[in-house]
Amino acid sequence: MRTPLVFIDGDQGTTGLQIHQRLRGRNDLQLLTLPAEQRKDPQRRAEAINSCDIAVLCLPDDAAREAVASIHNPAVRVIDASSAYRTHRDWTYGFAQMSPEQAQRIASAHRVSNPGCYPTGAIGLLRPLLNAGLLPSDYPISVHAVSGYSGGGRAAVEAYEGKHAAQASPFQVYGLGLKHKHVPEIQQHSGLSERPLFVPAYGAFRQGIVLTIPLQTRLLAPGTDAATLQACLERHYAEMESVQVMPLQSAQALTHLDPQQLNGTDDMQLMVFEGEGQVLLAAVFDNLGKGAAGAAVQNLNLMLAGLTG
Known part of the structure; x- marks a missing residue:
């Protein structure tokens, strides 16, 4: 052949x-x-x-x-x-x-x-929960994400690694017109009926992403909490390669998220954190790998x- x-x-x-x-x-x-x-x-x-x-x-x-x-x-x-x-x-x-x-x-x-790199994390977190009916399709979703500067392509790499690298910003939020091209992609493939709010940023590191989505439990399906959401994600990805869902207790023990943790791999790790009446969904992956x-x-x-x- x-x-x-x-x-x-x-x-x-x-x-x-x-x-x-x-x-x-x-x-x-x-x-x-x-x-x-x-x-x-x-x-x-x-x-x-x-x-x-x-x-x-x-x-x-x-x-x-x-x-x-x-x-x-x-x-x-x-x-x-x-x-x-x-x-x-x-x-x-x-x-x-x-x-x-x-x-x-x-x-x-x-x-x-x-x-897209950011949509991979957002859709990876949202779609299973929407399909299971745990998250209303019209939930007012906010997606916050920080990527390594390589996500900006050759121009960004040159800005941070070229002759003017000393002048590069250590952190910058962009897409302030709220019209980022990833928004329709996130909405369509996650299954949201309303446009999500997307706030992207670059940090002064070459690659890696931390993406988070905050939720209010009072706006979720009745009886839904962090454990319900984590179990749903775990079931969805149980037989799938490249995406891992962290056990809830392991996530609660974390004190910070490192965007570079999975650099050099093609994997994505999903986590669910809980607070009083609130839940935080998170994804960590390499924007040049799984992204x-x-x-x-x-x-x-x-x-x-x-x-x-």
Whole structure:
């Protein structure tokens, strides 16, 4: 059987470099990238994408749309790491642990949209609780998240690691217009009927995320407390790889959350904390792992298995 050909379009960006490094040396696929002088040649890029089995797009949104529009070979399958198609009805959302059926959907899909880093944590926490009826779909959700500066791409990495790094802010909250592009993605794939409030921030560390969602128990389904929510999450992820739910007692013993705790892994850890009449949902993961390149490779592995299955 022919070894599948995987084309990475945009392998010089933060996510693309990580994906290339992860795939380099694997013998179950052939890896295709373009030399520097051909990366901006539309004809050469179109030839490459139409000759591959699976294309991984690590491009800005508009460039990703152009790349998809250039595909005329119906056999080509695509994983898009941009936000261009994350809420598109004809694309399969690439969060394999989102539901028991999602991994199989990804394995058989022709078009897969890789999740955003922040939405991975928010959807991972919210969707099981909404599906179980423990959280009302119109709950006024607030999502607070701090990411390493690599989440801002090459420009942010240069700002923190380049010649002007001493002037970089140690912490910055952004998206103050409350129109961040991740909001529709979070709302649609978690199952919320109302727009969530999303407050993102960057810290002066390279990678890692802590994402938290505060809840008031008086606004939840009757009888719902931290133990109910934790048990629901634990049931949902019990048979799934890459997502772990911390036991409630272990979570209560924590005094802080380290966004860098799972750096270098493709895992995500979910936690539930309780207070008087209040609950805090939390997720910790690597924004370049489960939040980007790791998720793309997980999706690629599912799609490769679909080719041979």
